[in-house]
Amino acid sequence: MKKSNNQPYNPTLRSHKESVVTHDGSPTLYSHEFREHYHSTHDGALSESLHKHIIPAFALNAHKKHLRILDVCFGLGYNTLATLYYIQKHQLDISVEIVSPEFDLELIGSLKDFHYPKEFENLKETIITLSKELTYHNPRVDINILLGDARESIPKLTQKFDIVYQDAFSPKTNPLLWTCEYFADIARLLTNDGILTTYSTAIATRLALFENGFNIYLLQNKAVRNATIASLNPLHNIKKIDMAHKIATNPNAKPLSDKDYL
Numbered sequence: 076m077k078k079s080n081n082q083p084y085n086p087t088l089r090s091h092k093e094s095v096v097t098h099d100g101s102p103t104l105y106s107h108e109f110r111e112h113y114h115s116t117h118d119g120a121l122s123e124s125l126h127k128h129i130i131p132a133f134a135l136n137a138h139k140k141h142l143r144i145l146d147v148c149f150g151l152g153y154n155t156l157a158t159l160y161y162i163q164k165h166q167l168d169i170s171v172e173i174v175s176p177e178f179d180l181e182l183i184g185s186l187k188d189f190h191y192p193k194e195f196e197n198l199k200e201t202i203i204t205l206s207k208e209l210t211y212h213n214p215r216v217d218i219n220i221l222l223g224d225a226r227e228s229i230p231k232l233t234q235k236f237d238i239v240y241q242d243a244f245s246p247k248t249n250p251l252l253w254t255c256e257y258f259a260d261i262a263r264l265l266t267n268d269g270i271l272t273t274y275s276t277a278i279a280t281r282l283a284l285f286e287n288g289f290n291i292y293l294l295q296n297k298a299v300r301n302a303t304i305a306s307l308n309p310l311h312n313i314k315k316i317d318m319a320h321k322i323a324t325n326p327n328a329k330p331l332s333d334k335d336y337l
Contacts, residue, residue, distance in 0.1 A: 084108065090181055094190075098122075101192040104151065109244045113150050115274065118299040121192050124157040127302040128272045131294055132238045133161065135270050135310065141170045145236045145264065147229075147243055147252065149177035149220050152186060152205065154240045156195050159216065163197060172217040174232065176225035183209065183220060226251055235266045241273035246280055246331060254331040255283045262287045262307065271305040278321060281305075283330035291316040 091107035099119025105112050114120035118127075136142055146154050155173050162169060177183060187206040195202070201218070204211045209220040221228040225243070239261055243252035251257060253275070261271065271289070273280065281291045281303060289305040293314045296302075304313065322328070 089179060092182075102190055106244070109248045111244050111248055114153065115300070120151075120153055121157065121194060122299055123274065124153040125161065126296045126299045127274050127294065128154050128240045128242065129157050129161045131304060132240070132270060132272050133167075135304075136237055139237065140168065141172070142237045143172045143234060144174070144238045144240065145229075145232075145261075146173055146175035146240045148225055149175040149183070150179075150242070151182075151189065152202070154242055155218060156191070156198050156202070159198055159201065160194050170215045170217075174219050174221060174234075174236075176221040176223065176228045178222065178224055180222055183222075226257065229257075229260050229264070232264055234264070235269070236264050237266050237269050239265065239269070239271040241271050241275070246275065246277055250331050250336050251333065253280055253283060254333050254336075255286050256333045258283045258287045258289070262289065265307055268308055269306065270310070273303050273305070276301055276303055278325055278328045279331050281316065281318065281321070282328060285318045286330055291318055 085108055088108040092104040095103050095105050095112060095116060097103050097114060097116045097119040099122045101119055101121035103112050103114040103116070103120040115123045144158065149155065155175060158171060158173065161167075162171065184206055187203045191202070201211050201216075205218060205220060209222060211218040241261070243249050246253040265271070271284070272294070284305045285291055288307055290307070290309055292304040292306070292310055293316055294302040294304050295314070304310070
């Protein structure tokens with residue numbers, strides 16, 4: 076896998092990370108390998124997870140008693156942990172199965188010592204177990220971290236997912252997790268009424284989703300900046316983006332493609 080500057084990922088920089096406190100007080104890390112923070116410092120790490128992923132995803136799946144979630148990628152685990160926090164906080168009668176690719180084993184091993192926000196205090200056992208074993212199970216929760224390249228592990232999956240948290244490093248620094256070919260794999264894994272949530276509002280991202288049959292929606296919330304929801308079937312009570320108009324008014328815009336980076 077290569078980066079947008081056509082240079083290979085740099086494992087020598089992988090361990091070079093710095094702790095940063097984000098706007099809402101929750102911590103994240105800065106990756107020197109990707110030259111980006113793991114979360115928006117403007118929106119806040121926890122706020123971003125909750126308001127761009129967990130809350131809208133659960134609202135759109137409120138009728139279900141079991142959810143299968145693909146969390147791309149695990150990173151610091153905020154989306155997975157915020158999912159469990161949200162279920163506990165609202166005492167939801169639901170079980171979840173979470174699958175999450177991640178290629179940074181050293182990062183996963185360090186999470187048992189990471190200073191998570193107080194909202195995750197009841198999840199210490201889960202965090203410690205995941206950091207040591209890459210898996211966690213109880214009668215209501217099933218979490219599996221898939222160690223390795225997401226572009227290799229995702230095509231091997233056979234189960235269908237209700238929710239995809241599309242939360243990889245940005246298209247600029249990690250383009251192969253935002254291409255048409257990548258989203259074709261994601262579309263294959265979604266249930267008919269499944270949804271994808273992502274912080275990215277880039278037209279290239281939306282075009283790649285659109286070309287794979289997704290309807291594109293604008294997610295607006297006063298707590299965080301705008302985000303995107305995509306679904307294979309139409310959604311209601313959320314603002315749909317007119318992609319035909321976007322294409323007509325941005326004739327030079329193109330989705331990302333594997334051939335540009337491989």
